[in-house]
Amino acid sequence: MGIIRDTLRDKVADGLSACIGCRECLRACPVAPPGLRIADLNHWTAGDAPLAASAPIPTPVSPAPAATEVVAVADAAISSPAPPAAMVARLAEECFQCGMCVPVCPSGLERDAMVLWLKSRLTPRPAEYDASLRRRGPAQTVGEKVGVTVHNLLHRGRLGSLSRHVDKRSLQPADTLFFFGCNIFSTTGMGEKILAIADYLKCRYEVLGGLSSCCGWSSYLSGDLDGAGEMMSHLAGRIAKVAPKEVITPGSECYAALSRIAAVHRTPFTPVTVASWLRRNLHRFPLRHFPGTMTFHDACHSSRKLGEGEEPRRILRQLGALVEMRRFGDDAPCCGHHQFGVNPAQVEALRADRLAMARDAGAARMVVECVRCQESFAPGAEAAQVEVLSLVDLVYDLLPSGDRPQARPVHFAPPVQKGDQIPIEGM
Template sequence: MQPLNAISFETVLGERVEDMLNACTRCGKCVEVCPSVKPAGIADASPRDIIGGVLELVRTGAGPEASRKWAASCMLSGECIKACDYGVNPRFLLAMARLGMTKAARELPERRRQGVEKYREMGRDVSVLSQLQLDDEVLERLGQKSASVATPSEVPDFVFYTGCNVLKTPHIALLALDIMDGLGISYQVMGGPSHCCGVMQLRAGDVEMSGRMGSSTIAKLSQSKSGEVISWCPSCFVQFTETTLPTLERQQGARPFEMTPFMGFLGGRLAQLKPLLQRPVPMRVALHRHPGVAGVVEAAVELLTAIPGLELVDLKQPAVGLQSFNIAALPAFKRELQLNELQAASDAGIDALVAVYHSDHRELCAHERDWPFRIVNILEVIGESMGLSRHDRFKELKIMQDADQIVAECSDLIARHSLDQAIARDVVVKVMLGDQPLPLRGGSA
């Protein structure tokens, strides 16, 4: 018999999956509550048949079309988790179903190559967009440069894990640090491509490489007094808490830390935060909501309603998905949701539409040009009441809607970071301006 820690990550993950497959009763409740079912065009299929087919997909990579559509259209809303009475995580099973389909379609060398390519592409995009906005000193503060490997002189209270893509909109991450400074919390910042959660490799179907990368990052994150990691990115949060951490716990016999979403972290310290919310913010705002991480929307509402002078308006719009990025599984539905929300915000006469996550901000912020309200991140509003501010350079650049103008505006930082101008322009076109699922009303330049 092999020692416990000698068993591969993929083997142990498979054992977890098998336990969950055996626990599933195929009752179909998870399908009944899922907001993806109708826009995916499978509302007429039997919920019991759909979930039964998903179990086939997990085991063999083959299954009925309705089940394949359900797995492919998952927005990670998390309603299925709340609906299950048997301790099954249907969202995790859908991820394993997509993994099964990918494995059935391509051999490991191709999957591994694709995972590497996607990882490198993501790393390039994050690096270029952050360097177009920040100098080395600020990048260092965000855990990049030498800070990504430096050992702090004193063990911090917490590790703040940014993930990767929030670095494209760095004012959000910087405000998170400023707020923690205001609370008197010591922390070490980790994140970026050198601290990958492994989700890119899992999506490509390379389980073992996903486990290696995630385990390597977890080892780096396991260095705080509290044994708690504060996480910004919801994709990383789901990847770690539903795939990697439980598998490592089973593989090694212990969980190295607990992970808390930043909104939940702030919400849990509302009593400590309230005395710092001294400046009135006389605005009528609406919250752009995604319920995929339990408690985040509720914490965001509590935080906003604690700000003096602020009025929170409910636009009565559907709240689905983990974040805006994940609704890309249903592009037409996504455009409809975003247009309806913008119109409802305009009709309500709000001053600002407030988003939580970075992908929401990237996709929505340029619409500020065309609608009679601002589009901001929740940390900007909290920061304003605390007397904190960070310039939203990403939105300023994206609203220009002209790649050549954006590159010209960033020429000093392009030179300072020795970036290739053609590569910088390509990233601006494909990533900054291309991240626009709902076209701007006035069109792009």
């Protein structure tokens, strides 16, 4: 899948040639270093040269300066003084690919893709990226394979009935495939609840999960374009063994990867978000209204970038009172998961802001769709006095008690500290 690198390079070249230098993207970006000039950013974005990882730069969580500089890109690139590579590299390291810079661009450009191109050239890559993404995908050394085996054994007890699906070799043909990938290890218990709901609906399905069947989108978002391509090719082969009509996933970034696989590999399946699947079947549950007011947090890759934000809202309107907080734009932060722990204090502040928005909107509950959003926001929920739960949690609670498996305790990790591995797989 060198096509991923080629496609991104072409998109970046087109974007740079159309950029009018207005700086709106940097103003909307929650992590842009103050003082970073668009001319310098564009100058460094053009090209293939490695980008040295930055020296520490204090980056307070504050909007970039308000001054607007409109410059022709060509002029900016030519007149740029010695480029402040450290600031550009810092943006590349801390960018979590939320896409908040995209809807504000008057030229319709994708600054997130341009920064991803910079990420792909960071040399060396931030150690936090590789610590978070280790052991994922099919390309494993012998030592990594041993590590994956040990990891899977350690989590077998916690996963219960889900554990039989972890990295299993034999896959049976089925019209419906639930794809959990790495999220099968999620501490939310979402996978087990999804299968309980599927059993209630008398759905016949196959399940694909485990580190070796990672969708690769997190690697893509870290700038490991070639590694991501290998993972997507591998996953496409695994999906082909099931030959499903639809592949349902609770991961926002998994949905993005599946959409790409379905398009590029031309495998005849339809990627489906868990929200769409639940909404389609909602009439089959004993419906009731949940007390209190709920708001919905959009996941970056399914809602913000792929426009799948209405299905979850249709469910919430049927199950209770929905109030909206800020959805898109420069003050609707994402969960920040894909910063991979590079600047935990910065990300924790953004998460606290988002939870405060939910509370200020009058919501007692902030509902999320993506399993990673739930893991990211739940640790701060108590302090913010806002309950964080998923659409799956809500629908699972509709099941008659006899159809619900014994609930397992859910463990949310405390906020990530600098140097910690992201606790996504509970490793």
